[in-house]
Amino acid sequence: MTKRGFFNNIKPKNKLFFGVLLIFLSYLIKFGTESLINLIIRSQLEFVEGSYHFRMWRANEYPYEVEFYFFNWTNSDRVRDPNIKPRFEEIGPYRFELYINRTDIRIHHENSSVTYAFTKRFVHIPNMADRSLDDVIITLNPIANALAYQARQWSAFLKFGASLALRATKSELFVKKTVQELLFEGYDDPLLDFVQKIPNFATQGLGMELKDKFGYFYKRNYTDLYFGPYNVHVNVDEFYGNIHTIKNSTTTPYFPGTCGRVHGKLGEFADPGHDQTQPMVVYVHDLNVFTNNYFLEERMFNGVVGSVYAPKDYIFDNGTYDKSNECFCFGECVPVGMLNSSATFAHAPIFMSLPHFLLADPVYQNGVDIVYRDNSSLMPYIAVEQTTGLLLDGSLNIQLNMLLQPVKGLGLFSDVPRVFMPVFSMKQHVVTRGGYLDLLVVLQKVPIVINCLSFLTLAAGVGLLLFVRISLNDNLYREYRQVQTK
Template structure:
């Protein structure tokens, strides 16, 4: 065999080996990461140069917040034991949300610390009502003050009772939507509470979203995994407010677990729960797999907030530590300690998936899965959210307080106050980019197969050409031998 043919054969074998290795890597038969995994690691893991960083830092996905308020139509009948509170839903009042990650600091241990800033802009075109609409509901400030002192000495309770009377406070109040939401409204009770050493109130007004617009402190300080070391840990929260546990719950319920809610790792299995930490609830919440959904021609796994997310130990005994001393039927979460002592309980809108007990106390609740389910849809290969609907309702617990005259004879009712739906769906142009990324494994597999076949072709062609050349050389040698023999005979 000539040196040239030997070199070609060696080249063909090298290409075959390379193609075989690439095929094994793409089929994940070897311990080596596939080319797609390498691309995911580079593009998804957070770093100052990764593609995901800019998307995470300034979210380009349109987000809107729909807010609904419950108008209390019969407040004057609250002391009538035979009449339930009646409600009419108002809204939606739509706000476009811009979210930006700020104060970003990468650390040598593969984590990143940050805060996030949110801004909301009212959209009158898609709102059913204006911010000047009047809404009647519970006097949240008076109720929060009374609930804070209900377990104090009777002397403090009667002191607050006297102030409620002299300041002409009522069980209900009527304000505009803008006052209840972002603008806030003043109350003499807030100034009164600030003078009490055992009460810490950081606000000068009350509003459900007061001081949140443009704030980078409300959601708190996060420290999460960048995914650089292991993409399966991307977004995992290690600390919130500089600690790996909160002071709002006890035992295992105080632990900070799950992802940050804006980043999710690739999904390993449908059966695994998706867990995230919610700064609004000061706790972690988990979602259960529900179904496969198609968003902009991309298949995703939908995870929903089930009955277990709002369970207080009835369905899962491990949730008992979320009771916060007020264990109630399954369906609402006690976030009193997280909300400066206000008797706040969070549920799904209209008490969806809650014990029938709650809806039986009031009139006007109409739970519906399509409108009130909390879910998120993730693309499993990358963990990228395709469609998210975060839906929660805030309820205040109204109950008798013996030494506070205003609340002495009231019924025990979980009052629906406000609910919101925070929606974000991947737009078409981003879905097309994601689809292109998801074709990389197929392209890589085809390319690997082509490389292997190229090498195989070179080897086979070289061997066949060598086999064909050998008889030809023998024939030429025979011809030369016959000519020489003839020449020898003629010379004799």
């Protein structure tokens, strides 16, 4: 009598039971574990004070990267020559680290939302390969140009008074200031001092939000004055991250009609499993506009697969492509590719574009001569992890321009050309690193392991059933042969 193995000693009906059990177990591993993972993801995304996600959101663990490039006006003395274009040289980069801290946080459980403001703190990164903040830049005089922009609609008498003010303060069309002064430090300006002494003229006449000094980011470093409060939906559903209100309002004061309607997200996170066929609407607080971003591709970011969304070619459309965007003109429609941001900057002639007038009407580039230094990618985008909606990578690239134009009856500006003068560009790069990234790497690898385990369990169950079937057929055949030989 031959010795039989353990497996052969198991009865066929028990083998059938184990085969069915393995098939059921593979189903349980596949769908049960997926449900468990989704439950874990949901629990991690919930806004509970003290949770990991809440701590990472409140203050960025790693700083964002910011680069500034300034446009040095190299032939400012020839601005009135109709045969010569304004010529610029792009200078930079000037690198900073950006730290964002959410403040005044209030979680509203009754409607699953959170209200908060946030501060920004820029820290310069000295680098031997970069330019110094002491570099002197020749640029269009922002104070005098803002006065001229307002004076274009004044009476002859008021224009005469403005001309006297420009002459009395010895204002010129351009200023020579360091990068540090133009950005955060600010600089004294005699015209600025003069207009602040005239009642109501500082804000109504000059049309600028005046301080004791002028700088494009003067007194905006580490202050929540300009950023919030926001109220955001934080229930983990298809509306996750949607903005309810900005400064307690469902509209913004910067653009009329639908262009000022509050909607979309802040770009910090998206709804889990966002439908890639639908645009991701993101509010850009630096521009006070909402942009539609469309799925572009899937790309690897530090070991994590991300869904990349980017705006289409008409990112700064003012009705050329879509009539509903005419409200972005704000009283003065300009060719496509330029956003009239005068309302954002207290009615100063500030217009925003992509760097190097990317995707803009050729009229802007043809109006100036620029020697470009920055050859990196200029297109903005946002990349999120598809399952969780968490931000993986993103780039916000904008260029600030000022409109210079002739103003009849205003001596200093009576014979200047109409041209959009580039001032500086800013590139902000957001990269997720550290604990968040490690968590996302694990979350993306777990389903692969689960699928492999589920497949192996299913294969073992099916294989066992086939083995039993074949064994039974073989036994039946042997019994049949024995009957035939008798």
